[in-house]
Each structure stands twice: as C-alpha cells, then as structure tokens.
Amino acid sequence: MKRTGIFFIYFHGERLKDFPGALEGLLDKGNVSYYDAVYGSCDGLYCLEPVAERLLHKVHSDNMITGVKHTGDYEAALYSAGGTVQAAEDIRQGRIDNAFVFTGYGDHHAGRDFCHGMCYFNGAALAIAMLKEKGVRRFAIVDTDSHHGDGTRDIFRRDTGVLHVCFCDQDYSDAYHKIDIGIPSHTHDEEYLAKMKEVFIPRAKAFKPEYIFWECGYDATKGEYGEKGISPDCHIGLARLIKTTADEICEGRLITILCGGSTRDTATYTIPRIIAVLAELNSGSPMA
Numbered sequence: 001m002k003r004t005g006i007f008f009i010y011f012h013g014e015r016l017k018d019f020p021g022a023l024e025g026l027l028d029k030g031n032v033s034y035y036d037a038v039y040g041s042c043d044g045l046y047c048l049e050p051v052a053e054r055l056l057h058k059v060h061s062d063n064m065i066t067g068v069k070h071t072g073d074y075e076a077a078l079y080s081a082g083g084t085v086q087a088a089e090d091i092r093q094g095r096i097d098n099a100f101v102f103t104g105y106g107d108h109h110a111g112r113d114f115c116h117g118m119c120y121f122n123g124a125a126l127a128i129a130m131l132k133e134k135g136v137r138r139f140a141i142v143d144t145d146s147h148h149g150d151g152t153r154d155i156f157r158r159d160t161g162v163l164h165v166c167f168c169d170q171d172y173s174d175a176y177h178k179i180d181i182g183i184p185s186h187t188h189d190e191e192y193l194a195k196m197k198e199v200f201i202p203r204a205k206a207f208k209p210e211y212i213f214w215e216c217g218y219d220a221t222k223g224e225y226g227e228k229g230i231s232p233d234c235h236i237g238l239a240r241l242i243k244t245t246a247d248e249i250c251e252g253r254l255i256t257i258l259c260g261g262s263t264r265d266t267a268t269y270t271i272p273r274i275i276a277v278l279a280e281l282n283s284g285s286p287m288a
C-alpha cells in the first residue's frame with residue numbers, strides 16, 4: 001500500500017471551506033500522513049515548512065520575488081510552494097510514496113519573471129530545482145487545469161530533462177518534450193481520459209521520469225470558470241491513470257498539486273477521492 005502525504009495550508013475563500021474536515025476518514029489511515037502549516041511554530045515530524053528564499057532565486061527573478069513581497073501574500077506564497085518542495089523531499093527520502101498538496105498561491109502561471117492568476121511561485125519548478133541539486137535528472141509534469149501552464153512552460157522551455165504535457169486550449173509539440181493538447185468545450189469524460197491514455201501515458205513511459213508532478217486543477221469541470229464539459233468524476237479517473245503510470249515507471253513517485261477550480265462542492269467531492277486513489281483506499285467512486 002502506498003504511503004500518501006497530505007500537505008495542508010489554511011486559505012481564505014470559499015472553495016476549501018470544508019477542509020480539513022472533509023479529509024476525515026482518510027487521516028486515521030496508517031498509510032496517510034497529514035502535514036499542517038502552522039505559521040511561526042511547528043516542531044513535530046509533520047509540519048509544513050515555507051520554501052527557502054535561497055531556492056526561490058534558482059527559479060524566479062529577483063524582480064519577481066520583490067514584487068511578490070509587496071503583495072501582502074508573500075508568507076502564504078512561501079508556505080504554498082513549500083508544500084510541494086517538502087512533498088518532493090519526503091518522497092526522495094522514502095518517508096512517503098506520493099503526495100497531495102493544497103496550494104493556495106501557486107503554481108503553473110508563475111514563470112521565471114512573471115506571475116498571474118494568484119500563482120506567485122511555481123512549486124513544481126522549485127521542487128524540481130531542489131531535486132536537481134540532489135542529483136535527480138528527469139521529470140514529467142502533466143497539467144489538467146483548464147488553462148495553459150504558461151509559467152511552467154516558460155521555466156522549462158529548453159530543458160530537455162522535463163516532459164511537460166499540458167491539457168489546455170491549443171495543440172503544440174516541440175523537440176524539447178513540450179506538448180499541449182487542445183481540449184474542446186463539451187468534452188466527455190471518456191474523451192478526456194482517452195487523451196490522457198493516448199498522449200501523456202505513452203510519452204511518460206518513453207521519457208522515463210524519476211518523478212511525476214500533476215498540476216491538478218478542476219476548473220475544466222461543468223459549471224466552472226474554465227468549463228470544458230467534464231464531470232467531477234473525470235478527475236478521479238485521471239487520478240487512477242496518473243497514479244498507475246507513476247507506479248509503473250517511477251516507483252509511484254507522484255506529487256499532486258491543487259491548481260484552479262472555484263466551487264466548494266466539487267472540491268469537497270473530488271479532493272478526498274483523489275487522495276483515496278493515491279493512498280489505494282476505496283474511494284467509493286463510480287469510476288472505480
């Protein structure tokens with residue numbers, strides 16, 4: 001059974017109002033660890049640390065870091081990205097196998113010298129910078145947020161050690177393992193899942209990453225601001241496919257990063273079920 005780390009940070013706003021309460025039923029499982037961000041004081045094994053400023057400078061420009069300092073959200077942004085970095089490090093050290101990171105201010109719209117959409121720092125890129133320092137060389141990032149992961153693409157544009165497969169509004173493919181898959185509106189779950197099977201999974205198998213990062217937005221769900229027609233259950237189906245792929249090709253090393261999505265109901269329904277998939281617990285999903 002895989003050991004799953006949940007990295008939780010409290011944020012304002014509607015969408016995560018039911019958390020961490022909605023994780024009840026998962027937290028008492030022996031293979032699930034819960035890391036909490038306690039601002040200012042934390043001494044236990046499972047506390048979430050802010051990302052080190054030293055690491056920020058490996059990914060983002062001085063200008064941009066200074067800009068985020070002036071937003072008033074700097075500390076929260078450090079914790080938000082810190083969850084992803086810590087998840088990667090704890091997987092590397094063998095304390096957990098995979099992770100779900102609640103991200104409030106990150107990820108895929110944060111580039112080297114720009115950020116928008118409340119994505120102040122790029123947690124996946126920071127985690128990859130940290131892992132590279134430890135000798136890890138190959139990474140895959142799969143992005144199922146409705147929008148193009150422009151920040152992630154900017155950072156890794158010419159990095160042949162990073163496979164970036166992004167489900168968004170355009171079709172694109174280049175020699176640096178950077179791929180976009182255009183998802184039309186009114187896409188059925190089966191069609192979306194088929195694209196994951198046809199486009200990402202074979203490429204990941206050929207690329208042989210040591211870690212997989214999943215930029216897991218749910219804003220392509222019906223009724224959301226990036227609506228593409230898929231149902232909440234599609235994300236649980238995606239979790240199964242991506243987790244199985246990670247198990248097959250990189251010993252299960254998978255870091256799931258919460259990206260876009262605004263509705264509380266969808267968050268409360270899908271996130272615990274995705275975590276149940278990661279931890280190999282019965283999710284009760286009709287897509288099982």
Ligand SMILES: [Zn+2]
Pocket residue numbers: 145146147217219226260261
């Ligand atoms: Zn989005």
Ligand SMILES: [Zn+2]
Pocket residue numbers: 147148149166167168169170179180181
């Ligand atoms: Zn894209």
